[in-house]
Amino acid sequence: MTEKPEPFPTASAAGPRRPREHRRLRRALATMLGVGVAVAGLPAQALAAPDTTPPVITIEIAPSDGTGVWDGWYSQPQGFRVRASDDVDVARVSYRLTGAQTGEAESEGSQIDGTISAEGVTLITMKAIDSAGNVTTRTYGVGIDLTDPTIDFTSLGRVYEGEERRATFSCADPGGAIVSCTALHRGQPFASGDPIYTGNGFHSLVVRAVDRVGRTTTWNSSYNVVARRAIAKRPTVSGSPRAGGKLRITDGTVTPEVGNTSITSSWYVDDTLIAEGTELVLTSSHVGKNVRCAQTFKYVGYEEVTAPCAFADGGSTVKVLPAAWRLLQRPAVAGKARAGRTLRAVAPRLSAPAAAHRYQWLRDGRPIKSATRATYKTRKADRGKRISVRVVSTARDQQPLVSVSPARRLQR
Secondary structure: OOOOOOOOHHHHHHHOOHHHHHHHHHHHHHHHHHHHEEEOOOOHHHHHHOOOOEEEEEEEEEEOOOOOOOEEEHHHEEHHHHHHHHOOOOEEEEEEEEEEOOEEEEEEEEEEEEEEEOOEEEEEEEOOOOOOOOEEEEEEEEEEOOOEEEEEOOOOOEEEEOOEEEEOOEEEEEOOOOOEEEEEOEEEEOHHHHHHHOOOOOOOOEEEEEEEEOEEEEEEEEEEEEOOOOEEEEEEEEEEEOOOOOEEEOOEEEEEEEEOOOOEEEEEEEOOEEOOOOOOEEEEEOOOOOEEEEEEEEEEOOOOEEEOOOOOOOOOOEEEEEOOOOOEEOOOEEOOOOOOOEEEEOOOOOOOOOOOOEEEEEOOEOOOOOOHHEEEEEEEEHHOOOEEEEEEEEEEOOEEEEOOOOEEEEEO
């Protein structure tokens, strides 16, 4: 326990003070101030200076992925800690987020944690209050870039041996934050718009884009330089274009001629690939549709060329017709075979319906004048003669089919 000093001596009680008493008084005063005892009825705290020093705020966050002008940018969502310190005591710490991400949080302690996950720039406004009510604020900006850069490359397409071709490319990133956009061609630096190498064979051009936080995109464009080649003769097609028929391709030729050239023959129906090979058997499913074919010529180091087939009429397509119809049953003559009676033609039975029939009545195998209807009224001249009818059947996409009925002899 702290020893209390003796009370101040008074002049009336002790008389004039001597040097020794003065020393004792000084020690007593020092003791009173050092231990904080009451003086003249006042508490010791009243003698201490008031707290006017605000707390100090620090933010703890990982080193930035971006550098230089992009310091403070990160490639992934980033956590942080707000910490406050004070020479007496921190009462409360808080932060508020504005910009790309919004929100706020508060803690009764001296620290608080948070995370920035929204892409873009977020401003952290931090606030700390100590037990004396002193306030400190501080702001800190954080940038989040979650998007990889992009590369726009103009396709080279087909490249011929010895021709002059140039390649163009560009790099982009949200906010225009491209740090590097470079390319290599055949192991050497390459700038957009430079001429590419056009020696025969496969070559590549590699473009690399890097953004402010180190996100990287690489584009590898390969191209094949070939020698020119042309069609010397188109392939031709022979055979019947009817259902049930077979079409055959005779190979075409190219120039320059190169041994072991690969030839692929392809058949198309209404522009849909249906088969490969030099022959195609047509079916009823092809009827009414357009068939075409083509041959593709390939050889390493040469341009790949495709030649359309030529059909019998010189065209590049042919319409598939129904199967050629067949006579299943001959026409017939119905009615009594007597002079003056009317005979009736019975149409033939065919493998496919006919659109129309034409008739010609015959007497002993020769046409009877004006007897071209489905019925015929016999005459005196027909007595004892053999009467028959010839029928010509017609239909769309079919050749006319001629058939003759068995003859009937008229009675005399």
